[in-house]
Amino acid sequence: MGHKLHTVAGISVTFALAACTVGPDFVRPDAALPKRWFTIGSAAAPASAGSSAAVHEPVDPAWWQAFHDATLTSLVRRLADANLDVQTATVRLAESRFQRGAVASARLPSLNGSARYQRENLSDVSAKGSLIDRLLGSPNSTISSAKPTDLFTSGFDASWELDLWGHVRRQVEAADAQVQSSEEQRRDALLSSLAETARDYIQLRGTQTLIRIANDNLKIERDILQLTQTRQQKGLTTSLDVENAAAQVEAVRAQLPSLEQQEAQQINALSFLLDLPPDALRGELATGKQVVPRPARVPIGIPSELARRRPDIRAAEARLHTATANIGVAVAEFYPSIQLNGSVGFDALKVASQLTASAIPTSFGPSISMPIFEGGRLKATLQLRKAQQVEAAIAYHRTVLEAWHEVVNALVAYRTERQRSARLARQVEHLRQALSLARDRYNDGVTEFTTVLDTARTLLQAEQDHAQSTTNISTNLVQLYKALGGGWELTYPGAPPEAPINAQGASTAKKPT
The missing domain is CATH 1.20.1600.10 (Outer membrane efflux proteins (OEP))
Incomplete structure (x- = not known):
């Protein structure tokens, strides 16, 4: 078991070192905006208009x-x-x-657990011969009652797709x-x-x-x-x-x-x-009075x-x-898509026998799939x-x-x-x-x-x-x-995903005031 774990770790490290990211990397686009507003020089009205000047300030x-x-x-x-x-x-x-x-x-990696109990009761035919043999009185057709069998199965399945590309x-x-x-x-x-x-x-x-x-x-x-x-x-x-x-x-x-x-x-x-x-x-x-800015x-x-x-x-x-x-x-x-798969099971006729070494089947191995024909x-x-x-x-x-x-x-x-x-x-x-x-x-x-x-x-x-x-x-x-994008454009915090939702379906997270 320890040898298998070392093998898994070695393969994982090897794939991780070889991994790359395909496709173009994002580059922030150039907005191509001017350095100054060309209208700012004419933005001020005459002094008699009680004007306010537009200025290059935040x-x-x-x-x-x-x-x-x-x-x-x-x-x-x-x-x-x-x-x-x-x-x-x-x-x-x-x-x-x-x-x-x-x-x-x-x-x-994904890990799934499973457990199953199955009780089997074989028929007399299954246990002591075929029905034709029994009807013909064959020596192999001795009729006896088969005992029920209990089967306890449990285990874990794990898989991990290596993100090589x-x-x-x-x-x-x-x-x-x-x-x-x-x-x-x-x-x-x-x-x-x-x-x-x-x-x-x-x-x-x-x-x-x-x-x-x-x-x-x-x-x-x-x-x-x-x-x-x-x-x-x-x-x-x-x-x-x-x-x-x-x-x-x-x-x-x-x-x-x-x-x-x-x-x-x-x-x-x-x-x-x-x-x-x-x-x-x-x-x-x-x-109220008229708003006069x-x-x-x-x-x-x-x-x-x-x-x-x-x-x-x-x-x-x-x-x-x-x-x-x-x-x-x-x-x-x-x-190609490469995936590591492994499973550990516990199969026994009795619950107490599941933890014995002979009742623990294991499997491990990589799998690979590659697109060959997808019709374009x-x-x-x-x-x-x-x-x-x-x-x-x-x-x-x-x-x-x-x-x-x-x-x-x-x-x-x-x-x-x-x-x-x-x-x-x-x-x-x-x-x-x-x-x-x-x-x-x-x-x-x-x-x-x-x-x-x-x-x-x-x-x-x-x-x-x-x-x-x-x-x-x-x-x-x-x-x-x-x-100009004025407002709480940068200081407005994001509500946490776990923010409770009230009866109207709205987030109850606090907002700034």
Whole structure:
């Protein structure tokens, strides 16, 4: 027995020294990003726009704090624990780790145990001759009763496939890359949920601002209506002016129901993101000021960091790694498979006799199998894996290029919208002065009422445009941080595979806040 163990160890060492890993080794692709953002020189708006400068500084992972809004920060901190997309991605990450463990198990020997009890009771014919001999009265047909026989069998079977060509190692490598891809997909789900939460919250505050503007203008229109009614009573104007003023009041009031509908939908959207029933956040979000970001500096990092920071780029790189490792798996299929097999058994008619030397049969020996004819399956599989690697390389390049475009477009959108907002703010100030003058001149009988009416309509539209532009500035800044991969992109830990699952199927592992 000891001699056999030494033989096994010697063969194993010999095969291990001769082992190699076939197929190409993965080389991290070059993202081919520039050293500087070419739009950064034009990213600053004029000083009168209250602009903030884009600078080559590290992106703040907690970018939502740039809005200085306590309610938004509270929503974001609750998101990682509550969001269903993040929970689903967390479970998928655990699944990929379990799959990796199943693949890695092939590197170790397999050992199976078995035990069987069998009781045999031979027939008289089997024991004392054939039935024909007995019927003919042959001398060999003496009838006697055979005694039952007990047979106890137990043992162990072991097998170990020697990974001489790296077949299993490449499979484990591909599984590791798949785990990495799942981790990045979970980060991407969190990043997308963060951006969606911020956008929905900012748009909600923008809608509430539009409601406030409508109510403020409704008060102005009612004052104008009262002015026309007073002038009519004095005989200074006609009913036409009164009716036009009343129609304008109703036109402003008609805007409120649709705005209130948008407000309710946006509150419900935020509730859904936090796994809450509809209208659950109304008490918390019913009132609030419009989000107006005015950071003095907007850190955007450098382009070369984008490939490290954006989870979708890292996930595409991991998929390329998986495709490269699968080529090695396909190449290894062409080589012989060598397996060491051994078994130890215990066979005896009595349980107590199983441990005797004569009752212990053993066997050991290697086996080899080699593909001879597969009908072109192996070659087709190898070509398929190579084509999949090319596809993954193209997908990686596309992901990087899309990310680059997203950052540049977000920078331009943020810069131009701030310029537009500054000009709209000046328009609103001019129109307010114009409306005040028009009302005074109308009251003095110098100006027609249509001038007052048109100025009031123009002011309402300008105030709404300015409020919407202010909202767009904030959402464009969110889009910029999302495009830059801002968030818990590197500090968000992976949930352990053994993390318990609650009744809803979600991992209960703690998330950062």
